[in-house]
Amino acid sequence: MTPDDFHLSSFLPYRLAVLSERVSRRLSVEYGRTHGLAVAEWRVLVHLLRCGAVSVRDIHNCVNLEKPRVSRAVSRLETEGLVQKAQGAGDGRLVAISLTEAGRSALADIIPAATRIEAYLQSAVSSEDLNTFFNVMERMHAVLDEDPEAKPRTAMDLAPDAKAIPAST
Template sequence: MPFHLDTFLPYLLSVAAHRTSARFSALYAAEAGLTIPEWRVLAHLDHSGAASVRDIHNLVHLDKSVVSRAASRLELAGLVQKEGDPHDRRLIVLQLTEDGRALMQRLSRVAGSFQAQILSELGADGPALARALRQLGPGQPGD
């Protein structure tokens, strides 16, 4: 019996993830020309307050180097402030600037309405999708 790719979960996940990210990117491209890593760093800082590169690396599942470069670009753009931690001088404390907070305030509205849009498209399957994705995502055994 041949194998059907279009019922295979890793494939479906990959396609759905790409397409959904692309849809969302198109939305916030109007507000700001952010890459996905940059968006994640901003979003994380927005709800966690100050955080080190390593914190973000662990919690947002981005490689250290990706976080580092995203943070540098965001600093250049004036959205993020980088300063050394006085207690541990290896650490870099990242924090949103005033501009960064203002941007995230607008973007979180965009994100919220996008999320609502997606959920309305999914109907009753929405909650199950979220549960399943959290189950498949890291933080689970072997991570």
């Protein structure tokens, strides 16, 4: 293969990174405007909404954030009063992190805005194509799942039916 034929702009990893980063930045405008949240904090809040009182490790295992990043995000959220920490019930090492009323109310603001942006992004795409899109992403994940050099996927990111991916066409 001739290296000169290589175009960055058609290189899959590059394309993914560019779109992902552009989308993330667009969302950050929204998070920031409403409550000054960074991506890590947004992920933590959303996870807490669904899972109630959980540990740092739980969050780390679910939302693709390194442990120190979760710890610091939680600290910031606690300072802002959106989250509270409590001593773990049985295990003294665990910290039970949960939403405060203010946190719940912040999410009530932000989730609709986030959903609106998501819908906006998808608005020019038919639902068949969107299905195919997600299916392709899942297949790429599946390839990486088999790759010993790749970082394992978190359990939460596994497709519900990952064991039997239906063909999309």
